Amino acid sequence: MQIHAVPVLNDNYVWLIEGEQGQCAVVDLGDATTVLAAIDSLKLTVQAILLTHHHTDHTQGIHAFRMRYPVPVFGPALEAQRFVTHPLADGDIAHLPSIGSFSAWLTSGHTLGHISYITEGAAFTGDTLFSAGCGRLFEGTAAMMLASLDRIATLPDATKIYCGHEYTADNLRFAQYAEPDNQAIAQRISAVAEAAASGLPSIPSRLLDERQTNPFLRIRTPSLRQAIEAFAGSQLNDVEAFAMLRRWKDEFDGLSPL
Numbered sequence: 001m002q003i004h005a006v007p008v009l010n011d012n013y014v015w016l017i018e019g020e021q022g023q024c025a026v027v028d029l030g031d032a033t034t035v036l037a038a039i040d041s042l043k044l045t046v047q048a049i050l051l052t053h054h055h056t057d058h059t060q061g062i063h064a065f066r067m068r069y070p071v072p073v074f075g076p077a078l079e080a081q082r083f084v085t086h087p088l089a090d091g092d093i094a095h096l097p098s099i100g101s102f103s104a105w106l107t108s109g110h111t112l113g114h115i116s117y118i119t120e121g122a123a124f125t126g127d128t129l130f131s132a133g134c135g136r137l138f139e140g141t142a143a144m145m146l147a148s149l150d151r152i153a154t155l156p157d158a159t160k161i162y163c164g165h166e167y168t169a170d171n172l173r174f175a176q177y178a179e180p181d182n183q184a185i186a187q188r189i190s191a192v193a194e195a196a197a198s199g200l201p202s203i204p205s206r207l208l209d210e211r212q213t214n215p216f217l218r219i220r221t222p223s224l225r226q227a228i229e230a231f232a233g234s235q236l237n238d239v240e241a242f243a244m245l246r247r248w249k250d251e252f253d254g255l256s257p258l
């Protein structure tokens, strides 16, 4: 299995998962033209689309794309009914011959029905687990997102994380602000800046990198927990700490609360 990044729109990634004999699956489809050009230049044969959630920047290319490749669209059973031909509930598996099997995990929080696709050695986490961050809570609750991230964190350290946006550098700025003494974050900031200077994506990361640098996977780390509680001005349980960390980052990013 070989995975190609196709940058689309401002900072989205579409992922092309190439199996044997040039068969491929497309993860999310924010733009048809760019993805079709990439498929042509790689000489791939499209077998299916795997959709993580309903947001426009992940779906608006599907219609035009399917004019040329009328392939099945796997996606969340709980949302995106306009696009999805093969709805997947939590635990369902999309079997794609010559490419692989992809387990759908319901990873709600960013949206209510968001799913992540888990396969051997890789997880396509859409807007749930980002590199060094996590999606904003547009539809779900902090408890939902924390449960989703905790579940992804049960995968092996070497699992490669393919997420939906190139937000790593921005996310690491907040990570370092929240955990100034974390050397792994400092090292990753340098590595990501080097990759960017060469025009390379920062993604995929390994789950191990996320464990070491992603504050949203680290709310139980005592030093970070203390910093979150200092921001809140009170002691917090896990869900409260997660919600407060999300709020802290939104404020840091200058985003309005929901």
Ligand SMILES: [Zn+2]
Pocket (backbone or CB within 6 Å): 053, 055, 110, 127
């Ligand atoms: Zn989204």
